[in-house]
Amino acid sequence: MADGVVQAENPVVEITGFSKTFPGQVALLDFQLALRAGEIHALVGENGSGKSTLIKCLSGYHTPDDGAGLRVRGVEVTVPYPAKTAADHGLLFVHQDFGIVSSLTVMENMALGNGFATRRAGQIDWKQQGSRTRAALSRLGRDDISPAAEASTLSSSSQAAVAIARTLDGAREGASLIVLDEPTAALPEAEVSALFDVVRRLADTGVAVLFVSHRLKEVFELCHRVTVLRDAKRVGTYDVASLTERELVQRIVGRDLAALYPDSVAEARADVALAVRGLSGKRLRDAAFDAHRGEILGIAGLQGSGRSELMRLLFGAQARSAGTVTVKGQEVHLRSAGEGIRAGIALVPENRIEHGVLARMTMAENLSLPTVSRYWRGGRLRRGDERARIMEMIREFNVQPPEPDRLMGRFSGGNQQKGILAKWIETDPTVLLLDEPVQGVDVGSKREIYQLIERLVETRGTTVVMTSSDFEDLHAVCHRVLVLREGRIAAELTGANKTVENMIEHAYLAAEAA
Amino acid sequence: MSEPTAPAETATGAPSTQPAAESDRALKEPVSHTPRSVAAARWALPVILLLFVALFSALRPDTFATTGNFTTILSQEAVLVLLALGAMLPLVVGEFDLSVGANLGVAATLVAAMTGNHGLSTEVGIAIALAASISVGVVNGLFVAKVGINAFVATLAMGSLLSGLVLWGTNGNVINRNIPEALTALGQNDLLGIPMPFVYVIVVALIIGYVLRFTPAGRYLYAVGGSKEAARLSGLNVTRLTIAAFASAGLLAGLAGVMLTAKLGSANPTTGPDFLLPAFAACFLGATAIRPGTFNVTGTVVAVLTLAVGTTGLQLLGVAFYIEPIFAGVVLLLAALATRYLRKEQA
Numbered sequence: 001m002a003d004g005v006v007q008a009e010n011p012v013v014e015i016t017g018f019s020k021t022f023p024g025q026v027a028l029l030d031f032q033l034a035l036r037a038g039e040i041h042a043l044v045g046e047n048g049s050g051k052s053t054l055i056k057c058l059s060g061y062h063t064p065d066d067g068a069g070l071r072v073r074g075v076e077v078t079v080p081y082p083a084k085t086a087a088d089h090g091l092l093f094v095h096q097d098f099g100i101v102s103s104l105t106v107m108e109n110m111a112l113g114n115g116f117a118t119r120r121a122g123q124i125d126w127k128q129q130g131s132r133t134r135a136a137l138s139r140l141g142r143d144d145i146s147p148a149a150e151a152s153t154l155s156s157s158s159q160a161a162v163a164i165a166r167t168l169d170g171a172r173e174g175a176s177l178i179v180l181d182e183p184t185a186a187l188p189e190a191e192v193s194a195l196f197d198v199v200r201r202l203a204d205t206g207v208a209v210l211f212v213s214h215r216l217k218e219v220f221e222l223c224h225r226v227t228v229l230r231d232a233k234r235v236g237t238y239d240v241a242s243l244t245e246r247e248l249v250q251r252i253v254g255r256d257l258a259a260l261y262p263d264s265v266a267e268a269r270a271d272v273a274l275a276v277r278g279l280s281g282k283r284l285r286d287a288a289f290d291a292h293r294g295e296i297l298g299i300a301g302l303q304g305s306g307r308s309e310l311m312r313l314l315f316g317a318q319a320r321s322a323g324t325v326t327v328k329g330q331e332v333h334l335r336s337a338g339e340g341i342r343a344g345i346a347l348v349p350e351n352r353i354e355h356g357v358l359a360r361m362t363m364a365e366n367l368s369l370p371t372v373s374r375y376w377r378g379g380r381l382r383r384g385d386e387r388a389r390i391m392e393m394i395r396e397f398n399v400q401p402p403e404p405d406r407l408m409g410r411f412s413g414g415n416q417q418k419g420i421l422a423k424w425i426e427t428d429p430t431v432l433l434l435d436e437p438v439q440g441v442d443v444g445s446k447r448e449i450y451q452l453i454e455r456l457v458e459t460r461g462t463t464v465v466m467t468s469s470d471f472e473d474l475h476a477v478c479h480r481v482l483v484l485r486e487g488r489i490a491a492e493l494t495g496a497n498k499t500v501e502n503m504i505e506h507a508y509l510a511a512e513a514a
Numbered sequence: 515m516s517e518p519t520a521p522a523e524t525a526t527g528a529p530s531t532q533p534a535a536e537s538d539r540a541l542k543e544p545v546s547h548t549p550r551s552v553a554a555a556r557w558a559l560p561v562i563l564l565l566f567v568a569l570f571s572a573l574r575p576d577t578f579a580t581t582g583n584f585t586t587i588l589s590q591e592a593v594l595v596l597l598a599l600g601a602m603l604p605l606v607v608g609e610f611d612l613s614v615g616a617n618l619g620v621a622a623t624l625v626a627a628m629t630g631n632h633g634l635s636t637e638v639g640i641a642i643a644l645a646a647s648i649s650v651g652v653v654n655g656l657f658v659a660k661v662g663i664n665a666f667v668a669t670l671a672m673g674s675l676l677s678g679l680v681l682w683g684t685n686g687n688v689i690n691r692n693i694p695e696a697l698t699a700l701g702q703n704d705l706l707g708i709p710m711p712f713v714y715v716i717v718v719a720l721i722i723g724y725v726l727r728f729t730p731a732g733r734y735l736y737a738v739g740g741s742k743e744a745a746r747l748s749g750l751n752v753t754r755l756t757i758a759a760f761a762s763a764g765l766l767a768g769l770a771g772v773m774l775t776a777k778l779g780s781a782n783p784t785t786g787p788d789f790l791l792p793a794f795a796a797c798f799l800g801a802t803a804i805r806p807g808t809f810n811v812t813g814t815v816v817a818v819l820t821l822a823v824g825t826t827g828l829q830l831l832g833v834a835f836y837i838e839p840i841f842a843g844v845v846l847l848l849a850a851l852a853t854r855y856l857r858k859e860q861a
Contacts, residue, residue, distance in 0.1 A: 317747055338749035349747050356747075358740035360807065369737055369748045372730045381728050423748075 012037040012208045013091075013177045016069040020053050020062055027053040028064075029232045035177060035208035040199060042219040042240070043212045044252055045229035046442035047412030051212055054229070055179055059093050060086045072176050090176030096185055098163035102152035106162055107133040109151055114170045136165040141201040157191035161198045168202075178202065179210045184218060185440050188303035189469045196222050214442055216245055217472075230254050253444050272329075273463040274431045276314070279323035283309040285487045287323070291431070291463045296453065298478030299467040300503040306487040307467040308350050311435045314465070315347040316340035327430055341370055344430035348420055348437055350467075352413065356420045359409030363399065364390045366408045367423050389426075397422040398448060414445025421449060425456060432456070434466040438473065450477055471503040483507050555853060559803035559813065563820040570827030577830045585709050591822045592711030593618075593774045597789050598796035598814050599722055600766030603759045605797055605809045606726070608739040609658055609665040611760060613650065613673035614767040614793060619680045619786025621647045621771025626689040626781035629697055636696040644768040650676065651764020655757030673787065680783045690780030701776025711773050715815075718769065722762075723811035735759060736808070795846050796821065802849040821845060 011034035018031040028050040035041055045051050056062040058070075060083035070077040077089050086093070100109055107126075110133045117128035133147035142161045151159060160183055168175055180199065184192050199222060203209050211223055219226055220240055228235040228251045235251050274291040284306040291297045301307045312318035314325060316334025325332055332343040340347070349355040358366055367390050368375070375386040387404070394402045397418045399411070408416060417437065424432065434453070438446040450473075456462050468474050474481050481498050483491040483506035491506040493499075571579035597614055604611040621643040628639035650672065657668040703710045726732035737745040738755050746752045770789070775781045799821070800813030824845065825838045 315747075336749075336751070337747050338751060341749040347747060349744075354741065355743045358737055358744055360740050361736060365733060365736070369733065369745075369750075372733050376730050381730065383728070 010037060011035060011071075012073055012206075014069075014071040015058070017067040018054060018057055019065040019067065020050075020057055021065055026232050028057065031229075031234050033227055033234070033237065035210065037206045037208060038203050039225060040203050040209045040211055040223045042223040042226040043210055043229065044214075044216070044219060044226060044248070046252060046444045047414050049229040049252075050232040051229055052181075053232075055093065055181060055210075055212070058086070058091060058177075058179065059083055087171050088173055090171055090173055092167045092171055092175050092178040094160075094163055094167050094178065094180050094183060096182045098159055098183075098186075100151050100159045100163055102150070102159075104151055105147065106137075106145060106149050106151060106154070107147040109162055110136065110147070110166050110169060112166070114166060132169070133165075136169045137161065139168065139201070139205065140165055140198045142198065155191055155194070156187050157194035157198070160187065160195050164198060164202060175205075175207045177208045177210060179212070181212045182214065182440075183211075184213060184215060190302055192218065214440060215470075216248055216443070217470075219248070220245065228252055249443055252442075253447075273327065274314075274465070275324075275326040277324045277326075279310075279313060279320060279325065281309060281313045281318055281320045283487050284313060287489055289482055289489065289492070291465055293463055294457050294461045295480065296457055296464045296466060296478045298474035298481035299465065299484060300471055300474050300481050300507055301467070301484035302507050303469070305484040305507065307484055308435055309487075310484065311347055311350075311433045311465070311467065314340075314431070315345050315433055316343075317347065341427055341429075344428075345433065346424035346427050346429035346431070347433040348417075348424055348435060350435035350439070352417060352420065352440065357408045357416050359407065361408055362405050363394070363408055363411065363419055364404035366419055367393055367404075367426070369423060371423075371426050393422045393426060397452065412442070412445075414441045414449075417441050417449060418445065418452070421452060425452075425462075428460070429462060431463045431465065434464060436467055436469065438468070438470075453477070471500045471507075474503065475500050555802070555806050556804050558852065559799070559820060559849065560816050563816055563823060566820065566823045566827060570823070570830065574827070574830045578827055581707070583826070583830075585704070585707065587819070587822050587826055588712040589709035589777065591818050592709070592715045593770045593777070594789060594792055594796065594822075595715045595815055595818045596718060596766050596770035596773065598793040598800070598818055599719065599811065600763040600770065601790075601793045602797045602800070602809050602811070602814055603722075603735070603762045603766070604665065604756075606735050606739050607756050607759045608742065609756065609759070610669060611651075611654060611763045612666065612669040612790065613654060613676060614763055615787040615790030616673040616676035616680070617647050617650050617764055617767035617786070618771040618774065618789055619783065620650065620676050621768040622775045622785065623680050623684055623689060623771075623781045623783050625697070625772045626693060626775045627683070629694050630689050630692040633692070636694050636700075639697070640772050643772050644765060647764045647768025647771065648761055649764070651761040651767070652757060654764070655760030658760065659753040659756035673790070677784075677787055680786070684781075684783040686783055688780055688782045693775070693779050697776050698779045699776075701773055701778070711777055714769070714773065718766070719811050719815055726811060731755075739809075792818075792821070792842070795842060799846050799849050802853040806853050 013035045015034075016032045018028060019026070020028040031050070031054055043051055043054070053062065057064040057068070060081050063080040068079045070079050072089050072091070081089070099112070101112065107129045111129065117125045117132055119125045130147040134143070137143065137145050137147075140161055142158065142165070145154065145158055145161065151162065154162070164178070164180075167178065183195060187195060199209060199211065211219075213219060223240050225237055226240050226243070226248065227237045228248070230252065231254070235254075271293045272290045273293045276290070277288050279287040283304070287310060289297075299307050299310060309318060313320050315337060316339050317337045319335070325334070327343050327345065330343075332339075334340045334343060334345075337347070353359070358369070364387070368386055372381070372386065375382045390404050393399075394404060399415050399418050399422070408419065411419065421437070437453075438449055441449065453464055453466075457464055466474070466478065475498055478498070479494075481493045481503060482489050483493065483503055485507055491502070493502050493506075577583065597618055600614045601611060624646055625639045625643035628634045628642050629636055634642070654665075654669050654672055657663045657672075658665045701711055705713050726735065734745070734750050734755055737748065737750060738752050742752050771786070774785065796814050796817040797809055799817035800815070801807065801809045803813040803816060804810050805813070821842050824841055828837055828841060
């Protein structure tokens, strides 16, 4: 179908001419979109394409440039408006981290931002607060969540439901548009569909849902239409049914990609680089496998299957209770990450924001953290040498923007992850452990990261062990895949057996049988 | 208890029900270069210091703009600068040391008691005082990094304990007899017109500044302060670095205490804790300058001097006695507000 606006009948929200210029940079240019009642509309684009800017303009956090127009249910809204009053216009926003305080009960969480139901003397009317909470959850089809339950006892998708219910409850004049900003980013794979049920119920109430996600699979599964942003501009709005995943990726990236993944790699070389026998620790039981020089070994498994624990045990960041690890024929007894690094192992941790980056330090300081002592010679730090090497790394890994002194926290997720990868590859590891290396990363960066890994394996013969919740990725990138289930290696999949179906089957099998 | 953060830092990680509120989202999209206003913020505090000097010199040319006044300020503030640098090192690794003030009192009375009451030589007296202060720091570090007690609580207890021990040991009496001249000479002589205490401060500040800015160790300390888990996963020995920061804080508190006794020729068992809050105020004010959002040596030194010049100038103008703490409070708040505002622009 042609690029352009799909004509919207009875638009509930009409956005026209939204632009936002920052000093020296246009973040959003002439954005327009008409959203229908009851539709789930995906908003996709690489990091920095203008998604966040658009959302912040809509929420009133940013003031859009002159010429922005907004109509809600046919009524003109004066732009700009203060962030406080967005809800009064029926525009609601649910933040990625949900803002649920886990030590409070569901109904206490409902009161955050909306206030408690009170009696005359000002004391909380718990009975009314409870029924108000139950009613709000029931509208989303989640009568199963008890208002008195402590939030920490709820699954992530239930917490998301509470957050959405709370946001809806805060709209006194009724909701017209609800923006879900990457609601699945922090959600375990297994709980995504539970959240989707909530989102569908939400749309059924006649609200337009703007769904922001990096995961294209979710767009196809959940959404009716999709709007693509690239370089601050709207590329187009499409019916999801009219597109293939590949066509969508092309529109997001703006180039004709041969494929999302690099050409599949030559067969793994024969010599064993990493040998694991009887490895046990928290959540992991008796793991035994070999990984070869130049091999990309995938670890498939559900959240809680012991994936991350395996990675941390191999790196020395977690204590093992039994078993041996041999690197290049040398048995190693790792008790700390430092010992892991010296043994030739590197780990890109799963939680990028908390464990991967030092957000308040510069990109340069992050890049050289494990290797900075190399530049300490003769009682001083050779900062010139260090800087030269850092510039090479930034170029080699295509970190954008190429500014070494910019704070790490101000880079996009994809560029942070490229930086973390660069930092670890700089230690020249024998074994590189990647725990969810492309989580929360845009498609363009994802492809770059996989290409970097491919190149590393081919040129240096590094052994890569990698986990991913996205079994498609494991299928496409890895030579061989081990499936973990409840802390044990349930299957080894090679060659033609290395299919997504097989991974899912082995990852879930016992749980379903039980 | 949350970790200490430099005043410029935003409260990331706090649950936010406002999706568009400035949380990590705000940092995700690349933004243009650092605005000029933010670059200017680095030099605001030093400029204010110079403006104060110029202003009070113009208003009180006879009393303020004299060599005597400037050397008095430098010598007066040397103790506070050393203590502030001591308090700063645990802050760099994201921890508080609330015992530095009491630890200063330990060293001040120990060196006086060892030399004055027990007749030990100045060198031995200083060595004993510093050893005691370093030990206090190491114990603090072990409690925090090994045992895992919250630093705020552990050092609060340690500070209270130490000030009690000092009162016990001295019976609450000032030690002022038989303080050897070799000791007082250290605090009262000068080098090319600069009071010796401030000469030591310059040397110490240069060393700490060098370690923090130009060695891998400094990088590691800031990394631990940034995120303990990220630092640990990067192969750093977080426990050892934390203990080292507390031990250095102890050493600096000890040096400050020895210098106080050398300067005054006596030791008052109640002085130490009075220095604690001004030292922290200097650290936080210093973190708004030079490298905004980061605890740094130059900023801390400039902060102490700015507050000192301001209060001295106000005193010479003859303002009421209660203006002094009000002035210090207002300066700190204004600096934090200005940096906060500029940060917002940056994000």
